[in-house]
Amino acid sequence: MEQTASMSTQIWTTVGIFLTFCLFSFLYKDNPFYKFAEHLVVGVSVGYWAILLYYTNLRQNLLDHLFQPGTWTPKFDELYYIIPALLGIAMWTRFSKKYSWISRYPLALFLGISSGIAIPVTMKNNVLSQLRGTVVGLGFDWSTSGFLGVPQGFWDVVVVVGTISSLIYFFFSKEHKGAWGGAAKLGIYTLMIGFGATFGYTVMARISLLIGRIQAIQDWWKLLG
Amino acid sequence: MKHIKLILFICLSLCLTQAIVAQTATDPPAETAPAVQPPAPPGNVILKDLPNDEGHGILVRWDLSPDDGAGRNTVISYDIYRALSPSAPDSLWMNVGTVVLGTKRYSDKSVEKDAPDFLPKKTDLYYRVVAVGAGVRSTPASAGPVQAYDNWFNSMKMPELIFCIVFLILTVRFINMAKRGIDLYVRPLAGIEAIDEAIGRATEMGKPILYVLGIGTAGDIATIASFTVLGRVARKVAEYQTSMIVPCCDPVVMTIAQEIVKTGYADAGRPDTFKEDSVYYVTSQQFPYVAAVNGTILREKPATNIYLGYFAAESLLLAETGVLAGSIQIAGTDQVSQLPFFVVACDYTLLGEELYAASAYLGREPLLLGTLKAQDYLKAIVLVLMVALLALRVITGADVISKPFDAPWW
Structure with a gap:
């Protein structure tokens, strides 16, 4: 049995499709419809983000530790949460010309902690995992047929040569000349082959997004009909 | 006439006897189904604080039940229970996990404070492991108490530490060189x-x-x-x-x-x-x-x-x-x-x-230049290490290099 959409669904779907067309109009040139949609989406997202931050960060990670949940009655068992609260308040000193220097302390702390966390993670993901993947992950199996019917071992050698030459490309202490330059060139070719594959893959994903939007327009048309 | 009656009686009796015997032969024998026996319990339950964590994990290990893959071969899985007292009633033993047959260890880990199975740190905990068969359960194998502690050092991150130290030494060295005006x-x-x-x-x-x-x-x-x-x-x-x-x-x-x-x-x-x-x-x-x-x-x-x-x-x-x-x-x-x-x-x-x-x-600037140089030399170390390990692998023909990458470092 065919279901009839409610008036509310029809109105909101129409608004959504109208905004879709407003954004698509950017393909022609900048115009008042695009400006309207742009300002609307920015405003809504900022409002949404502010509420989300309050409930998922400020309240959950700070206020609930300093006050009884849902009240302003203070709790005294986790008083150390006052430290991040003070650091957060210090950020507000930016609005004062006289005291804005105070805001540099929480910023410095934030950057220092972030770098401290990021460096070991980067070391693991970008250095050690890559090293392991190249050294242990490849089988060098010459008996199994791989891509294009060529033995898998050959492709593993290609991976090793590609990795080493790409690393050479990213070595900044030596000029790309002679054999070193040749290896670096092989490295950049390897990178470009990888980029080409990524490009094609991502374009396909974007096309599927476009198809989704066109289907939404089609569904809206049927809804009106 | 009297003989004829006697003969008829004997024949009728023989037919009836034959029919009863035949019927008895086709009827299945009345079975006395043996009761399904529960599997033997697992043995030697050992509890240990889970290493390299924030103090909310216990490692439970046990010996397989004799009926797991052998004996009566009736074990399907193992249930792991946790309680705060060894004499707690059955209702207070919380099922914290189930593993399939042949498994000898389970990491009981629950960090979320609000979760029903939250595992508190520095608290005496008791465990039971029960072998489970088809509709039957073994008697529990118990152990405890054990406490979970948080660890200051995560030994699994040793490789990162070593590489970070090497990187730090290189960075300090190159920053000093840049500060001294070396090009x-x-x-x-x-x-x-x-x-x-x-x-x-x-x-x-x-x-x-x-x-x-x-x-x-x-x-x-x-x-x-x-x-x-x-x-x-x-x-x-x-x-x-x-x-x-x-x-x-x-x-x-x-x-x-x-x-x-x-x-x-x-x-x-x-x-x-x-x-x-x-x-x-x-x-x-x-x-x-x-x-x-x-x-x-x-x-x-x-x-x-x-x-x-x-x-x-x-x-x-x-x-x-x-x-x-x-x-x-x-x-x-x-x-x-x-x-x-x-x-x-x-x-x-x-x-x-x-x-x-x-x-x-x-x-x-010396600070940035020194860091960039350190990155370059770390890349060179990785490059040399990669080539050396690959050569070792090709020469020995064995996977001798995978162990240091896979095994816990301590």
Whole structure:
């Protein structure tokens, strides 16, 4: 049995499709419809983000530790949460010309902690995992047929040569000349082959997004009909 | 007549006897089904604090039930129970996990304080392991007490520690060399050399420079690298007395960017020309941010667009709009999946680590130059290590090198 959409669904779907067309109009040139949609989406997202931050960060990670949940009655068992609260308040000193220097302390702390966390993670993901993947992950199996019917071992050698030459490309202490330059060139070719594959893959994903939007327009048309 | 009756009686009796015997032979024998016996319990339950964690995990180990894969072969799985007292009634023994037959260990871990199976630290805990068959259960094998403790040191991160220490030593050494005035060579980077040229072009055209730091937080390495380039660009912009626009996607990034640009203007001796509104917050959501920046690109028509930092799906959307506006575009990110879009749509692209090198190359400051050199030498170490390990693997023909990578380091 065919279901009839409610008036509310029809109105909101129409608004959504109208905004879709407003954004698509950017393909022609900048115009008042695009400006309207742009300002609307920015405003809504900022409002949404502010509420989300309050409930998922400020309240959950700070206020609930300093006050009884849902009240302003203070709790005294986790008083150390006052430290991040003070650091957060210090950020507000930016609005004062006289005291804005105070805001540099929480910023410095934030950057220092972030770098401290990021460096070991980067070391693991970008250095050690890559090293392991190249050294242990490849089988060098010459008996199994791989891509294009060529033995898998050959492709593993290609991976090793590609990795080493790409690393050479990213070595900044030596000029790309002679054999070193040749290896670096092989490295950049390897990178470009990888980029080409990524490009094609991502374009396909974007096309599927476009198809989704066109289907939404089609569904809206049927809804009106 | 009497004999005939007797003979008939005997025949009838024989037929009946035969029929009864035949019927008895076709009837299945009355079964006395043996009761299904529960499997034998697992043995030797050993409890241990789970190492390398924040103190909410216990490692439970046991010997397999004699009926697991052998004996009566009736074990299907093992149930693991936890309680706060060995004499707790059955209702207070919480089932914390189930593992399939043949398994001899289970890591009971629950960090969330509000979770029903939360595992408290520094509290006596008791465990039971029960072998489970088809509708039957063994008697429990018990052990305890055990306490969970948090560990100061995660031994599984030893490789990271070693490499970080090596990197630290290299960094300190090269920074000291740079400070002593020793010339440290860095090869030219086309994208970076184009920045000065692009700022000059903006000055000649009287149009602004758009600097986009991406959608990362201030903690992302790419954003941190971009901050240092932003400082250099701001100084040049102040020197040339042109203008710049820095729309930000993160409030903390915006605050830091404001400080950096302000410092850049001060370093150029023109702190009064710095406009705080030139570095502004748009929104923290990806696509609304893109919509706003795209609008800015088309309305302001900047002479130069610089996209350096952490980028995701917005890379092509921004870069394509920049092409429409006729801007010179310089981009750089460490997000491999986004680099292809910058490569096709921008005039210059800094690939991955070139972004990190950019700041050192531009500024030639000892701190940055020393760090870049340390990175290079760490890469050289990794390269040598890779070649040596691969050679070892080929020569020995055995997987002797996988153990150090797989095994717990302590």
